[in-house]
């Protein structure tokens with residue numbers, strides 16, 4: 001079967017879509033409308049009981065969690081989109097883990113505070129921390145970049161970093177003060193596969 005990517009506009013599913021495009025892997029898209037709450041509808045929960053995107057339905061089953069999806073696509077792509085050297089691969093995973101567990105979670109404190117607190121005051125307090133937390137993340141990521149790409153060559157971690165950094169200006173952290181991160185962002189966005197994804201996510 002042709003894999004089906006469940007995705008939503010502007011979300012972390014963009015980098016998985018971009019990885020499928022970069023790898024030239026045939027796939028179909030199923031858009032999940034967050035405004036309509038479709039991520040919590042029974043038919044979507046049957047696909048991903050976590051009620052989140054992305055989810056990829058393959059002939060081997062459903063795969064979720066962005067780092068896992070990216071790594072699987074990287075492994076079946078030609079050329080591979082992850083380093084084969086174990087040390088370099090671990091360094092790339094280090095960045096992907098940081099994006100998943102720290103940066104994405106810091107960003108989610110803006111719109112998804114109800115995951116952590118019922119008290120509106122507590123949610124406001126969490127939202128108030130988003131800009132400074134994301135600025136710290138941006139500074140760290142900027143300092144880590146010492147070449148064109150996260151690894152020695154372009155790979156899925158670059159798509160992940162690009163996707164997460166798309167949210168930074170909206171979180172109150174423009175990219176201009178972070179020259180390496182900013183240049184990386186532009187470099188990834190200029191790739192034809194990524195430009196196709198951006199066009200789909202920004203279309204009216």
Ligand SMILES: N[C@@H](CCC(=O)N[C@@H](CS)C(=O)NCC(=O)O)C(=O)O
Nearest residue numbers: 011012039051052053054065066100
């Ligand atoms: N750990 C998951 C997180 C996925 C996630 O939180 N996705 C967000 C969109 S960026 C989502 O589906 N949110 C829906 C909701 O919270 O209702 C991953 O890395 O794939």
